[in-house]
Amino acid sequence: xxxxxFCDSADFNTIKLLNKNSIVDxxxxxxxxxxLAGAKNYKNYSLKILKSxxxxxxxxxxxxxxxxEMLKQAYKINQWGKNVxxxxxxxxxxxxxxxxxxxxxxxxxxxxxxTAVYSxxxxxxxxxxxxxxxxxxxxIFAGRMSDKGIDPLPILKKSILLCKKFKNIHxxxxxxxxxxxxxxxxxxGCHIITMPPAIIYxxxxxxxxxxxxxxxxxxxxxxxxxxxKFKI
Ligand code: G3P
Numbered sequence: 001x002x003x004x005x006f007c008d009s010a011d012f013n014t015i016k017l018l019n020k021n022s023i024v025d026x027x028x029x030x031x032x033x034x035x036l037a038g039a040k041n042y043k044n045y046s047l048k049i050l051k052s053x054x055x056x057x058x059x060x061x062x063x064x065x066x067x068x069e070m071l072k073q074a075y076k077i078n079q080w081g082k083n084v085x086x087x088x089x090x091x092x093x094x095x096x097x098x099x100x101x102x103x104x105x106x107x108x109x110x111x112x113x114x115t116a117v118y119s120x121x122x123x124x125x126x127x128x129x130x131x132x133x134x135x136x137x138x139x140i141f142a143g144r145m146s147d148k149g150i151d152p153l154p155i156l157k158k159s160i161l162l163c164k165k166f167k168n169i170h171x172x173x174x175x176x177x178x179x180x181x182x183x184x185x186x187x188x189g190c191h192i193i194t195m196p197p198a199i200i201y202x203x204x205x206x207x208x209x210x211x212x213x214x215x216x217x218x219x220x221x222x223x224x225x226x227x228x229k230f231k232i
Contacts, residue, residue: 001189001191003182003185003186003189003190003191003192003193004025004026004191004192004193005023005024005025005182005192005193005194005195005200005203006024006025006026006027006028006057006172006192006193006194006195007024007026007027007028007194007195007196007197007200008027008028008029008033008174008176008194008195008196009027009029009033009037009196009197010029010030010033010034010036010037010039010045010049011033011036011037011197012037012045012048012049012052014197015027015049015052015053015058016052016053018197018200019052019053019056021200023200023203023204024056024200025056025057025192026056026057026058026059026192027053027056027057027058027059027194028058028059028087028113028139028172028174028194029046029049029058029059029060029061029087030061030087030115031061031063034046042063043076043080046060046077046080047080050080050081050083050084053083054081054083055083056083057083057084057085057111058081058083058084058085059084059085059086059087059113059115059137060077060080060084060085060086060087061086061087061088061089061113061115062074062077062086062087062088062089065092065093065094066092067092067096067098067100067101070088070092070098070101071101071104071105074086074088074101074105074110075105075110078105078110078111084111085111085112085113085135085137086105086110086111086112086113087112087113087114087115087139088101088102088105088112088113088114088115089114089115089116090114090115090116090117090122090125090126091116097125099125099126099128099129100129102114102126102129102130103129103130106129106130106131106134106136107131109131109133109134110134111134111135111136112130112134112136112137113136113137113138113139113172114126114130114136114137114138114139115139115141115174116139116141117138117139117140117141117159118140118141118144118145118155119155120155120158120159120162123138123140123155123158123159123162123163123171124162126138127162127163127166127169130166130169132166132168132169133168134168135168135169135170136168136169136170137169137170137171137172137192138159138163138169138170138171138172139172139174139194140152140155140156140159140171140172140173140174141174141175142156142173142174142175142176142177142181143174143175143176143177143181144175145175146177147177152173153184153188156171156173156185156188156190157188159171160188160189160190160191163191170191170192171190171191171192172190172191172192172193172194173185173190173192173193173194174194176193176194176195176196176199178199179199179202179203179206181193181195181199182195182199182203
């Protein structure tokens with residue numbers, strides 16, 4: 001099974017460029033990435049991105065905190081394009097499970113990406129709400145877990161196992177920290193991994209020999225020493 005590579009960015013130029021790159025199968029954004037990209041008008045900015053990315057799947061997240069407002073935003077975002085996945089956080093900022101919202105949207109055949117998932121119990125609860133005939137993604141934040149000293153692999157593996165019998169439900173390794181995470185995602189049969197552009201470029205350069213890595217490393221040190229005019 002192929003582990004698809006998604007690009008985790010809301011930067012317009014990056015998406016435009018990587019949309020043409022065959023290594024990238026799709027894109028994920030979130031409100032923080034939108035802010036980082038300088039988006040002022042959420043809808044207009046998203047529509048501008050969608051003019052460049054018309055086919056590859058791309059996730060846009062709701063940012064309302066009240067369930068009924070979240071629902072309204074989700075229906076609107078879904079209208080923006082056929083390749084759009086609506087990202088819904090598993091809970092809102094009060095910690096309330098967004099199950100009823102997920103259930104309703106999924107029943108209406110809206111492609112969802114359930115985000116900010118950190119436990120197997122959350123995966124189970126999400127699965128109970130999803131319409132198994134509609135394409136959906138469950139995003140597990142591996143990097144943020146390892147940042148806190150938790151091994152994300154057991155949760156990812158168990159979630160993948162639970163989703164195995166549903167061909168439309170895919171587990172996404174979110175919050176990627178290093179290029180090696182791609183190999184780990186492949187090893188455990190994770191359907192998708194989303195990563196920042198810098199890591200995607202590193203993956204494109206996989207396969208360098210030890211000899212070349214050594215030379216490149218030493219060249220880098222030499223070049224910086226020269227730039228700083230170091231003397232002893
Ligand atoms: O887009 C969701 C996720 O990939 C965010 O990652 O780096 O902010 O932990 P990060």
